[in-house]
Amino acid sequence: xxxxxxxxxxxxxxxxxxxxxxxxxxxxxxxxxxxxxxxxxxxxxxxxxxxxxxxxxxxxxxxxxxxxxxxxxxxxxxxxxxxxxxxxxxxxxxxxxxxxxxxxxxxxxxxxxxxxxxxxxxxxxxxxxxxxxxxxxxxxxxxxxxxxxxxxxxxxxxxxxxxxxxxxxxxxxxxxxxxxxxxxxxxxxxxxxxxxxxxxxxxxxxxxxxxxxxxxxxxxxxxxxxxxxxxxxxxxxxxxxxxxxxxxxxxxxxxxxxxxxxxxxxxxxxxxxxxxxxxxxxxxxxxxxxxxxxxxxxxxxxxxxxxxxxxxxxxxxxxxxxxxxxxxxxxxxxxxxxxxxxxxxxxxxxxxxx
Numbered sequence: 492x493x494x495x496x497x498x499x500x501x502x503x504x505x506x507x508x509x510x511x512x513x514x515x516x517x518x519x520x521x522x523x524x525x526x527x528x529x530x531x532x533x534x535x536x537x538x539x540x541x542x543x544x545x546x547x548x549x550x551x552x553x554x555x556x557x558x559x560x561x562x563x564x565x566x567x568x569x570x571x572x573x574x575x576x577x578x579x580x581x582x583x584x585x586x587x588x589x590x591x592x593x594x595x596x597x598x599x600x601x602x603x604x605x606x607x608x609x610x611x612x613x614x615x616x617x618x619x620x621x622x623x624x625x626x627x628x629x630x631x632x633x634x635x636x637x638x639x640x641x642x643x644x645x646x647x648x649x650x651x652x653x654x655x656x657x658x659x660x661x662x663x664x665x666x667x668x669x670x671x672x673x674x675x676x677x678x679x680x681x682x683x684x685x686x687x688x689x690x691x692x693x694x695x696x697x698x699x700x701x702x703x704x705x706x707x708x709x710x711x712x713x714x715x716x717x718x719x720x721x722x723x724x725x726x727x728x729x730x731x732x733x734x735x736x737x738x739x740x741x742x743x744x745x746x747x748x749x750x751x752x753x754x755x756x757x758x759x760x761x762x763x764x765x766x767x768x769x770x771x772x773x774x775x776x777x778x779x780x781x782x783x784x785x786x787x788x789x790x791x792x793x794x795x796x797x798x799x800x801x802x803x804x805x806x807x808x809x810x811x812x813x814x815x816x817x818x819x820x821x822x823x824x825x826x827x828x829x830x831x832x833x834x835x836x837x838x839x840x841x842x843x844x845x
Contacts, residue, residue, distance in 0.1 A: 494601050495525040495552075499535045499569070502527055502554075503543040513551050520608040522552065524601050527573060529558040532566045540569055547572035553615045553820075555600065558582070559593055574615050575600070575817045585837075586817040603797070603824050607645045610796045614823045617807045618816040626755040626779070629808040634745045637803040638738045645799025653729060668697035669719070670704075675712040677705055684720025690772035690804065691728030695750060702753035705760065714757060716777070717764040724773030726794070727804070751805025754779040765789045765831075765840065775806030778813050778839065785831040785840040792828040813838050 497505075515521030527547075532540065547554050547569065556569075556576030562584060570576050570586040577596045582589040590596040604611040617636045621629035640646055669680040679701045681688040688694060705711045718724055746752070754761055754776055763777035766786035774791045777783050793810070795802050802810070802823065811819040814837040821827065834840045 495522055496528065497525055498528050499532060499543045500539060502546050503539040505546055523608045523612055524553045524555055524604050527554055527556050529556050529566060530560060544568045544572035555597060557593060557597060562587060575820050585815040588818055588821045599825055607796055607799050609643050609645050610640055610799050610801060611824050613640055614796055614801045615820055617801060618811050618820055621808055622816055626808055627752060630752055630805050631746055633807040634742050637801055638742050640800050641738060643799055649798045667693040668701055670701055675710060676715065677711045678715045681718040681724055687720065687722040687725035687768060688718045689725050689728035691731045698750045699748060699753060702750060702757060705757055706753060712760060714761045716761060722767030723765045723769050725768045726771030726773050745803055749804060750776050751779055751809065771795060771802065772804035775802050775804040775809055778809035779805060783840040784842045784844040785834055786845065787831055787843060789831040790828055791834055792826060793822045794826045796823050797826050
């Protein structure tokens with residue numbers, strides 16, 4: 492798919508970006524990304540920078556900033572209006588992903604968009620739309636976007652390939668979550684180490700029930716959530732995908748029967764200990780907590796867009812609230828893995844522990 496390149500002046504003068512270019516014949520997505528050249532920002536009048544930021548906020552396509560030099564304070568409103576900016580290492584603004592090779596990073600992002608343009612666009616739309624909302628309303632918006640994509644070609648292709656492997660549903664779980672109450676502290680341990688604590692029906696329902704105990708019992712002052720085995724949680728149980736009876740039921744389960752909302756309610760009392768692989772729901776739910784501690788071996792990844800979906804366990808809400816919607820979109824679209832050190836630098840975790 493072609494990537495349109497525009498200057499800040501072009502952006503400031505445009506009535507809308509993408510309205511005539513986004514959809515091609517038969518409503519196929521033709522040009523989902525526009526690249527904004529930020530290197531000329533020092534030569535652009537302040538009023539044009541402001542106007543460009545206003546235009547960017549109303550864009551129909553993903554607006555990707557490209558800077559090969561430092562980004563200064565005058566550019567910050569525009570950086571915040573764009574969907575994401577790549578700039579050289581050393582750039583600290585939260586709307587920027589700093590990298591040693593800007594063009595390679597942009598290429599990786601646009602290649603990922605070209606593989607799943609529907610999911611990429613919905614991810615960008617959802618993180619923008621939910622930014623000003625409270626957690627409950629934002630989780631609802633995320634789930635509605637997720638439901639939309641479940642009926643799309645991109646997820647359909649992924650699911651068909653997955654089912655072609657002929658994998659059966661996982662066996663019933665015994666004690667999918669362990670509880671240990673010591674004085675005013677409740678420890679909740681995800682307990683399907685043989686499946687790297689994949690977030691399937693059994694773990695989800697047991698975790699929700701455990702969190703409801705803390706909601707109902709004010710004498711529980713501290714909740715510690717961790718995982719047994721080699722990983723905290725390897726994400727949604729892929730063998731269960733596509734087995735809900737209908738989209739409406741799935742939406743209600745994700746929103747009213749999911750753990751994210753409860754962790755958000757209990758945030759001041761919840762501490763999560765991460766280790767090993769923390770994929771999809773394995774970081775989406777912890778990111779709602781008031782404190783997240785990562786072991787040095789922690790590896791974080793959000794692969795849902797590559798499956799034709801968006802994060803569906805609250806991640807479009809929890810992750811942007813910690814690291815900003817810009818870096819969150821980078822993680823969502825590219826599926827890039829980050830380690831504990833990068834997660835700490837960005838604020839996705841609060842400390843690195845044992």
